[in-house]
Amino acid sequence: MTTLTAPPTSTTPAAPTRAPGGNAVSQSLTLAWRNVVKIRRQPEALMDVTLQPIIFTVLFVFVFGGAIAGDWHDYLTYLVPGLLVQTLLFATSGIGVALNNDISKGVFDRFRSLPIARSAPLVGAVFSDVVRYVTSIAALLGFAAVLGFRTTQGLPAAALAVLVAVGFAMCLSWVFVFIGLKVRTAGAVQGIGFLATFPLTFGSTALVSADTLPGWLQAFTRNNPVTHLIDTVRGLLLGGPVAEPLAWTAAWGALLLAVFVPLAMRAYRRRV
């Protein structure tokens, strides 16, 4: 993480009791701590990422499982990697809502008037959302395990799957950081979040194999970054090719960062 702090351009002595300067990483972690404290104070803030994976699992496995796979148990195995990524995507859109609230309540004005790295409030928000991501994954895998889901590739591979998924979510969350800074109201942020995540998750291999889709949709699905991530997670949990989808996932993650971090920073600087 590079700090965006301007280099000191003056040799005037600092205020009498100026604290030793913090750095961008510790400032981001401090602001991440702030968000985690808020979650601890209001555990209901994690309700969406806890209940949603469970409800989706029940809906998809028992409503569609028989029709799609002939047997709900077989479908559960296919579905878990897809649901894992889907719930993660829904969890990422929450960051835009939270940032929008911070701005409208004036909390960000305080941060902006402090001599800290410009990126710190945004990076801190992205870091702290890891709590939400891990919670949603734990809820999903826990519930799936109760229904009989088992990984076949061992615990280290499963841990890597979680790591890759969380890492990608942190890259994707910058898209929602940008949207959260650009859009006026928290409600609108949420609406845009749903509009973006539905086509990405349903137009992927999350729920069905791409082979069953019409040609034009296959083209979208096969190039959808979410598909690459799901294939990676599926490979790491259940076996199958990992290297290629992992490389695509990493490339997409890097691309999202390269595009949306600067956009978000610019929007943050301009947001009044």
Place this chain on the structure above:
Amino acid sequence: MENTIEASGLELSYGTTRALDGVDLSAPAGTVLGVLGPNGAGKTTAVRVLATLLRADSGSARICGHDVAREPQRVRELIGLTGQYASVDEDLTGRQNLVMIGRLLGFSRPEAHARATDLLGRFSLTDAGGRPAKTYSGGMRRRLDLAASLVNRPRVLFLDEPTTGLDPRSRNEVWDTVRGLVDDGTTVLLTTQYLEEADELADDIVVFDSGRVVARGTSDELKHRTGAQTLTVRPVDRAHSPVVAQVLEQVTGSVPSTDARGTSSVPVPDPALLGPVLDQLTARGVAVSELAVRLPSLDDVFFALTGSTTTTPEASLA
């Protein structure tokens, strides 16, 4: 010596609205500059420019000699900002808010806690320090916000309508705090809609209207500018008020008005007329319980300058 706050020719537009239309401001170290004006006059916009939250379209501003546009980080090390709306995090406790800011400023954990303890004590929030800020009363919230802006011991403090919506007791507490800070050498820029507040705290006052400074000076200078002073006389015995009115008319040549309590007042061109009035009243055996030459209130001044009355505290609370 250079002024601690120095701004010249600040202009800023939102679309077609000119929020700042060539604003000049200056405040020497250790003084309070009061920025007075009705809602929408550009007070908050000016503060946001000086506090590096907004960039002016043109013009320049310096805090302790540092340009707000070119050296914003340096300026941020020197300032504290208390916004029009308390910008503490409602979900955190008072202590957590202060510790968070200390940590952001590079304090170690023990240092940040020590500073928080110190500030909570100073603002009578020690007992409430462990409670989330959203449970605080309006006055406590404002005190916490003020404390939050003091963690870095700023040389310049911006207070954007610090007492709007506060009850008189909380308001007085804020005033006392501001006076204490100024005694310690802090320079304060205070925006307010309340003339009384500017009168109480500010060394210099600028009056904003429609993005422009329409008047500046000390409170007394501004009062003198609108001209007429008022001579008021109240006899001990209300039965004497016709005599008082007669004397006033003789000496000043204007017809005085008398209120229900028997106090007569009349505009006077020269405070020296006080002597003849007193002599005449003494000669006629009228005992006086109140005799004063009063400058016009800042309210009168404000009305004369902007053509609008200020919002009364009661109205803004509604």
